[in-house]
Amino acid sequence: MPHEIKGLNEECGVFGVFDTKKANQLTYFGLHSLQHRGQEGAGIVSSDGTKLKQFRNKGLLAEVFANEADLDSLDGNAAIGHVRYATSGNDSINNLQPFLFNFYDDEVALAHNGNLINAKSLRRQLEKAGSVFHSNSDTEILIHLIRQKRDLDFIDALKASLNEVKGGFAFLLLQKDRLIAALDPNGFRPLCIGQLKNKAYVVASETCALDMIGAKFVRDVEPGELIIIDKDGLHIDNYTDDTKLAVCSMEYIYFARPDSIIHGVNVHTARKRMGRLLAKEQPVDADIVIGVPNSSLSAASGFAEEAGLPYEMGLIKSQYVARTFIQPTQELRERGVKLKLSAVRGVVEGKKVAIIDDSIVRGTTSKQIVKLLKEAGAKEVHMRIASPPLRFPCFYGIDISTRAELIAADHSVQEICELIGADSLGFLSTESLIKAIDIPSGRKVENGGLTVAYFDGKYPTPLYDYEADYLASLKQQEERNFLR
Amino acid sequence: MPHEIKGLNEECGVFGVFDTKKANQLTYFGLHSLQHRGQEGAGIVSSDGTKLKQFRNKGLLAEVFANEADLDSLDGNAAIGHVRYATSGNDSINNLQPFLFNFYDDEVALAHNGNLINAKSLRRQLEKAGSVFHSNSDTEILIHLIRQKRDLDFIDALKASLNEVKGGFAFLLLQKDRLIAALDPNGFRPLCIGQLKNKAYVVASETCALDMIGAKFVRDVEPGELIIIDKDGLHIDNYTDDTKLAVCSMEYIYFARPDSIIHGVNVHTARKRMGRLLAKEQPVDADIVIGVPNSSLSAASGFAEEAGLPYEMGLIKSQYVARTFIQPTQELRERGVKLKLSAVRGVVEGKKVAIIDDSIVRGTTSKQIVKLLKEAGAKEVHMRIASPPLRFPCFYGIDISTRAELIAADHSVQEICELIGADSLGFLSTESLIKAIDIPSGRKVENGGLTVAYFDGKYPTPLYDYEADYLASLKQQEERNFLR
Amino acid sequence: MPHEIKGLNEECGVFGVFDTKKANQLTYFGLHSLQHRGQEGAGIVSSDGTKLKQFRNKGLLAEVFANEADLDSLDGNAAIGHVRYATSGNDSINNLQPFLFNFYDDEVALAHNGNLINAKSLRRQLEKAGSVFHSNSDTEILIHLIRQKRDLDFIDALKASLNEVKGGFAFLLLQKDRLIAALDPNGFRPLCIGQLKNKAYVVASETCALDMIGAKFVRDVEPGELIIIDKDGLHIDNYTDDTKLAVCSMEYIYFARPDSIIHGVNVHTARKRMGRLLAKEQPVDADIVIGVPNSSLSAASGFAEEAGLPYEMGLIKSQYVARTFIQPTQELRERGVKLKLSAVRGVVEGKKVAIIDDSIVRGTTSKQIVKLLKEAGAKEVHMRIASPPLRFPCFYGIDISTRAELIAADHSVQEICELIGADSLGFLSTESLIKAIDIPSGRKVENGGLTVAYFDGKYPTPLYDYEADYLASLKQQEERNFLR
């Protein structure tokens, strides 16, 4: 499904490169392959060794750098870049990253993928001490924490600050003469290191960015690590030993690009295994299997192979739905006008269809898909979901904000099936999900090194500033369920 | 493959609707589903019963109508629209359709998909008689021919004029109080009629436009027909009896949307059959089958099923390649930066890969794909093409202009295989192509009702203005081949 | 007054240059100095000797050529350009000039300043013969007339065609190898010839365009003349001998730039004389004299000198009123928000003010000015108009379309004075206007070589297609006056 209609949104993608010609262009192409992680804004900061230069704006990367001169202006041999999902307010360019901070004695740029769960209390504490914030982003906190530690060396101040912030984070920092990367103690978000043929190092949210620019994969950044890249090369350090891998399972299920490899596991392959296991757990009496394009095609082909059913292209997704697109009015929608997905009548007519999707958030899209298929003549529509029911919010960098929106928070599988109008519905179990992803042993801890809290409510960290609201929402849900 | 890098370009898509509220919006959404037939410009003319109104501009439909007010201004109960591929020059808005002509006694709008092959001689003849042309488009000729016949009634003048123009054409005309459609005597381009729930009639290049707006398919427009839709409903007439169905086979192979049905044949299903027959004709010793996204996925899944091989997603196409995108420099490209397609290393590494594409034009893309797969670790790359070698140009509305560009015009299959670096290469035979498409009998004439001249050079009509150049190019080719 | 709020609009400005490097840039700068003659659209066609190239768009010249590349694309040693006032409809680029016509045997570009008064009947006659028009502009008629005369040489066909069109016109035509200019038999619109230091000839609507590009004034184009500029230089020919100079007096009063010289008379100097004669004819008991910026400042300074009163800057016009400017709502306007003009309280407070304007069209602006001055503390406001009352429409190229809009068509001077709230009001007499302009003798015929029909209703030509409507409007006016 296109990200915008799914109701699940990644927060960001980051990319950095150090010590190579055309650092600006490499960052641009690297960010391009991370565009699926954020479409609302983009920016790049480059260093020419003496000065940092910034350009950022709202829109897709290609819109932000519509004038090639703006990219050319970011000269120098190092750069970091950012693609961003969320924007708020009409002056939101303030919140676009990388941030660039000028001090009389330093310049620092900062890009962030994740979510800090003690940001509010840290900000209040800093403001009480006289700090002035300019964005609404939690990202800005890190630089204030660092600058408060004026008696320490920059790296020591950074390490101390990284121990103060909690939650999910993958930070890139650029100074005039070095590139720094840091990952949270649970490794919630993916972050990897690559190397170009000219020996320059690259850091990126996903390995697809390395492939895009012809860089070789070196290693994943591990939880608690601090990576420093300077003229002397790559330095691997860590700011804490208290780590436990709990990478976000939604990266494998939905967010990451199929060609990316996260902690040794290819995303497409994991999805295909989810589909296979789903076919075993939730078998279906169907004539054909179709996937919801594009994110569920891998799972659907796995399902079809395991079930021994033909895999067909029964839904077509428009390539040309721009954000400026005029939306059909309610009246036209009722008269049958659709936009993003079309059913292939020649494929589904008269058939019992197994339709595979990666997840169900609010259920509205699932309902539309069932309707689309039935209108195109499908005799039966059996929906199978290649992940467990989403019942709890994420606090580490995915936008599944409120429980009230999650259809599975308040409804049983049978109820959801009726609400979306399917003839049957089945979800993958959490155990099979973990088995399908199968992060190579050694790195595994509990839950196979994954965060599955969205399904079982067991978060790998305290919730800090979110604790009170979360408990209140659980209470409200109990009351809703009691009243029903 | 994205159309722009294939080297094969459709000329246009047309859409019209008569006697319904929101005719402008229905036309917009209808054109949206035809966007794959032309991305360089779009326009709509509406009629409110007393006056025609026009809006057109360069760019994708969503860009042309970026301000909803421009669409709203096209009020009335009837409209025709057009999406256009080719533009020439920086003032090309002149050439964007629908054209709107105002006369003291009439207003006529005109939209066209196809190519007239006697346009040049007709234009010269008209100019000698004092006509003034405003566009470089062959489309404008029709209105001049009609207006020259001032002693005839409009429909009679139109019929006479349709007998003067030669080539491939699907014309839509809008007057204040009627919508007219006409198809050439060979039916080179698809054109179909649908009906909304409120009984209003719709005419469109492909049935996917009917599905998009919730219209029911009524029938295809047949060669030589003249369709008139007015307050009294649908009138089927014809301007000639000398017809022979020869629909462009490239519509099934590459251009049309998989969910469209042309002359009773679903495009996806035909492509899947092409894949199946290709697997029989050109078997391959491979571990996996992958298709070039998006147009070859249907054929690839048919191939995989017939061959009993796993169908995998081994190539990923970027969703975010806007036309404004900054292109990698030659230097960066050589250093490995790629843009539109990525190989999934986790899928292809160490494998013998059968890669299915719908066609080969210049061969450059095929070469890139083979390289991409090999760099991602594929052990062997066997390319199979779900259509015969493209050796002759099209003169009826597809942009395969010169023979010199067609790699198969001058090279044997073995030579092409070497040029693109594949381990083996095989094409579908013309016989199997015809068998795969299989237009229902009754309509069939020679070649199963298809034009296959791109493969065998046997054109279903005289070539008129193109005859001389075509013969010269054949001669040049013979000389090139002799010299080699 | 800014043109847009006056209600008087010039139709166009034209510029052409032949046989010089940078013809495109010279045309751009020439048009820039003619921008006051039309702000709604602009275009240039250049010739490189083998091909004509066109660029045109809506907006000010600087907006049309916002990308310098668009100007650069118009290469070659000759060019013509056009600035246009009126646009109609949202697709009006069709109506922007210069028009460019391609024929199998010729290319012709055409730019026009004026209005043809038999355009409607000529167009009907041409359409009956099969002609297809593409614009709503009367300008296009000329090329159809020429192309209908296929048996004549181009210049002979042009001469014959110029004898068929009636009204006010200054035409520029560009062919690959020559530039042609033609003026109507009354010379309603100004047109002059200049020469660059490199001997290249220039043709322009006003001499200010010659000054702008450093060209020397050669001579005015005379009524009925046909000017041909080619490799052999300047050729002065004429297409008719039946001529009588009747240049539009509004050019001197309001339209033309103060630094232009038309038929030997500097516009600023003429305006200053109008002011002097106005002071004699309509003396005033005032403390200070102020002019309405910018067009009335010359007349105001003449008035002040003649009256022996101080000339003060009592009204300030904003330099920054862009067309995109948000307009104050009615509510805010009533609360006192103004935009384009401000009164200088320090100058007018407690004073008896003589305010000089060049003309009164609808009277709304005059009313606002009186109010503004009184609110700023003026004790008395005496308005003096440096031209006679505008009572009749223009048919030769100025947009004073309907009599119903002209306040002086239906009201006496005393009534107007009351309607605008002034303490007294006086107009210049037609005799004094003619005396003030004073075109050098020899050229003079009746009315000193001027058209003063806007004041006395005596048109120097038959009205052709406008005759019936004009007589009807006179009748309606009589009825209105009778009823009052």
Add this chain to the structure above:
Amino acid sequence: MPHEIKGLNEECGVFGVFDTKKANQLTYFGLHSLQHRGQEGAGIVSSDGTKLKQFRNKGLLAEVFANEADLDSLDGNAAIGHVRYATSGNDSINNLQPFLFNFYDDEVALAHNGNLINAKSLRRQLEKAGSVFHSNSDTEILIHLIRQKRDLDFIDALKASLNEVKGGFAFLLLQKDRLIAALDPNGFRPLCIGQLKNKAYVVASETCALDMIGAKFVRDVEPGELIIIDKDGLHIDNYTDDTKLAVCSMEYIYFARPDSIIHGVNVHTARKRMGRLLAKEQPVDADIVIGVPNSSLSAASGFAEEAGLPYEMGLIKSQYVARTFIQPTQELRERGVKLKLSAVRGVVEGKKVAIIDDSIVRGTTSKQIVKLLKEAGAKEVHMRIASPPLRFPCFYGIDISTRAELIAADHSVQEICELIGADSLGFLSTESLIKAIDIPSGRKVENGGLTVAYFDGKYPTPLYDYEADYLASLKQQEERNFLR
């Protein structure tokens, strides 16, 4: 002269309004009348009583608010706005004002006109204490100073902070429930208070903004004052008693709008007096007097009246020079292409011309004007400047940055006369300048309450961070003069 070519640039204009409907629109129109004080960027922050909202962008006000929705989004009953001259870098939106700062316990918006001369040392001191700055603007310092004083009440913290910053400043601050204005102890920049008919108070850089929106003038803000406007009305307080009026004389000479009244003196009237005194001090044997449009027209008319010479419009300024305008190449400029100013040949030909300008900065424009007039036939060109020679930089908010650029810093009047090619040259004396402005007594201190340091180098305050550079530049100048 247009500001951009003069080399003298105002830093900013500010506007605020409290407790009225349509606060956003009133601020927009108020800023519009201050557009001459800054054309590079604009912004507005509004308060709806619970939240502040910001919109700002690069460009003219009308460009910034090209979409009326952006203005409408700034709802609420209070607002402050800013127009800005200088921008630096391509991401300069960061530096556009009003700034908006969000704290957990407050929201503050800040707009500033002026220049702080101890900004650099204050910033370094604040950064050493951990502060993080986001703009390069000196304005941001104030909020950091305030937030450092967390133990004080906001107004007390503000007062203390205002005593720490040095230089020229007119600050507007907006909180949810009040509007605050503060002026530096010398009142370098103008700032006035007005009142709408609905009793809402307005604060603006110039009185022309009050006139624009129909507000009545209440009083000027005096040096050292702190104005607080809240639900209870207007409160006049002060943060220091150590004040001495030294308003920037360039406001009267060049920057302010002619209709503004600053400290009781109408700008047009002052300029006219400058012209009169100039005529006495620097008499000239001339036929006519002309002014350089638009800023020197007042002085020119005063000169003409005093000298008993005719005041003529001999130079025309183009109304249509947009910033996007293509500039003539050097080659074209040498061939005579000009852009912004044209001479009226009919006025100046054969005449001895006295040309009045308000000031000379680098001398390049003066040189062009003399050339223009001579090319148009002027027999003699006598330049008279209605202010003394500019020899020293301004540090309080005008952009006359380096002495090296000021032609009068290194050259005598006779030398300048030769460099610009005039037949004679004369400047107004500082004594006459002070006499012409003539701020009403009571407020007068030394130099008639004016800063005239640009002419005599005697600055009314220590120069703080600029001291060292200033002394160095004086030294360099001495050396240059010695070498000559």
